Amino acid sequence: MALQDLTPQLRTRLSRVERIVGVFVILAAMLMMAGFIYYLYATAQRKGWFVTKVTYHTFVDSAAGFLVGNPVRLMGFTAGEITKILPEPPETYYRNVYIEFVVREPYFGYLWTDSRVRVASADFLGNRFLEVTKGGASGKRVQATYRYNASGELEMWVDPDPENNIAGNVFQRISELKSGTNEFKGYWLIADESPPLTDRLQTMVTNFSQALPAVFALTNSINNTLSNSSRTLVRLEQILENLQPAVTNAVVITDHLTNPHGSLGQWLIPTQIHARIETALVSADSTVRTAETNLQALSFNINRSLDSIAGITRNLRQQVEANSLLLTELSQLLIDADDFVQGLKRNWLLKSAFAPATNAPIESLLEPAAGRP
């Protein structure tokens, strides 16, 4: 139905609705555009599209766990991302994988000649990430980095200090880069690469499994030691029982000695020796005082040693607490595995697959006789 076929009242009402719809559509389009612009802005902020990025590269042994676009960290911040991962030629004598990455402003100001790239494990799945370290940790001055010159242009800057032995090499390298036709790769940072966490865990599990027989042997030795100790204790108990009459006799003798008329002192020490004994006691008293002073000094030193030991044990405790989760998980894993296997052994379907118990009842030993009767 055409618009001119409608009554004037309807036409008036319809044109008002059209206006409202038009306003709504325009507002919606503007909102959508604003959202899109904000998204673009946020993405640019996140990706660092509008900030200066400078290029670095490094070499590692393996590309395992790296992807183009993975973040590069500096002091815990996401400072850049990996831009290129390429294998080195087969005849390379250094490391096998070339990794190029960019670092955004202002983070490249932290990277000096002695900065290094640390390759660390990101998780248990074998992923790894690059972390660049702040320059100056070696205690040397800045030798080479990127910086803005007086006219506000970014340049590869080298410390002109003549004592800086590395400067000549860096100047030469920059001139080579500028004159050559090769793609610009930026500074080379040396990587400290550690194997993936999964490899280290594998190594740890291997070492653990190799150490298990020794642990079992140790438990056997401990068991033997305990058995021997229990036997020794039994014998000791017998000896103590045998000593009981001797102790009783000794008590009777000492009772006699406490009697003033029959005491040992009166038998052994005549009156004239008493004075000498007093002198000796005075000397002994001074000796004891000296010994007390020495003992105080000794106890002070022992206290210091104990403080040091307390510090060591505190550190040990922190280490143990830091690794407690892993040990607990491993222990729980072993317990669960044992529980699982024990359950399988009792399962009606699977129990025939396991050998019967080896602890058969013990019988009387009797071998057939042979030889000359």
Added chain:
Amino acid sequence: MTPPTPHPPAPLPPCKTSKGEPWLAALLVTMILGCRTAPPPPPVPAARQQAQLIAQSALALSQQANWTAAEREWARAADRFAALNDRVQEAVALHNLAQAQRQLGRLLSARDQFERAARINQSTGQTNAWWRNQLALVQLEPDLDPPVSPAPRLDALSSLLPALTDPRLRGLFLNDLGRQQLRQGEIPAAEATIRLALETFRAAAWPAGVAAATANLADTQLAQNQFEPAYASWTTALRLFEQAADLQGIALAMEGLGRTRLAEARNLPQAEDWLRRAARGYHHIHRTLDRIRVLESLFLCLQQQQHPIVFVQQELAEAHESAAAFWEAAESHPRALRHWQAAASLSSDISDAAALDRAQAGIQRCSNP
């Protein structure tokens, strides 16, 4: 040339309808409900577990021929089982304690323990264990000082033999009976009995029994001067003992081979070789009395070949000293005295003053214990 166009992937087979699956589901439900996983076994009480551990430890020591430690552990095990009122296991521990004491030369104490074990087994109705006690006594009694003939015990056991169902015990009985007949000079009867024992052991599939019976058969053949069959039997016995890695049996078979060649007076160098190897074997496993017997045969062998005998005399003197010390430790002074006297005589022959002094001191000790 264009590359071949890859074939489109084959369409997936149509999904089966569930019409045929109810029987499978029913079977699974039946299996799940009808079969039940066994519950874990009830825990063994701590005192019983400890007694069993001691017995296991004692058994391992016996198997390692560490008799001193084994005797101590079996005694502990017997005490523990007695405290638990486990008469069956107490009898087993007493029997094995007696075996350890027998190896240590304490024969009278061993006999007492065997008899105690037999009484307990009789009261608890452990027929097979009782038979083991009796057969151990049969093996022990000829070694006592003075020797006791096992003939009355064997006669008494013969009447009970029809009720004995265990083939190994039947074989052991026949083997010991044959040895007793051989000891009494009833050689054909001994051969027949030992052949029967051999068949019984074979039927029971007991390699140790077969090897021992073969060695005893060789002995009976040698007693009848059937040298070639005896040599063949000793060779078979040696092979069987080697398969079982039985060190004592290997030395015994080597001794038998040497004695056969010596008795035959044929190929004496080979006899000497066998006897030397047997003596070394016995020395290695500390069977001093067996070593003395072999060295005496070697002595005869060397005399027949007119070879120097001084080295064998030295070894014999040393072996007699060891045997005397063994019997002294077991407080069997008459036997120790006999060995000290033999050692003194040999030391005098080879002019070994130090050994002679030791032997004379031993004679004095054992003459006035």
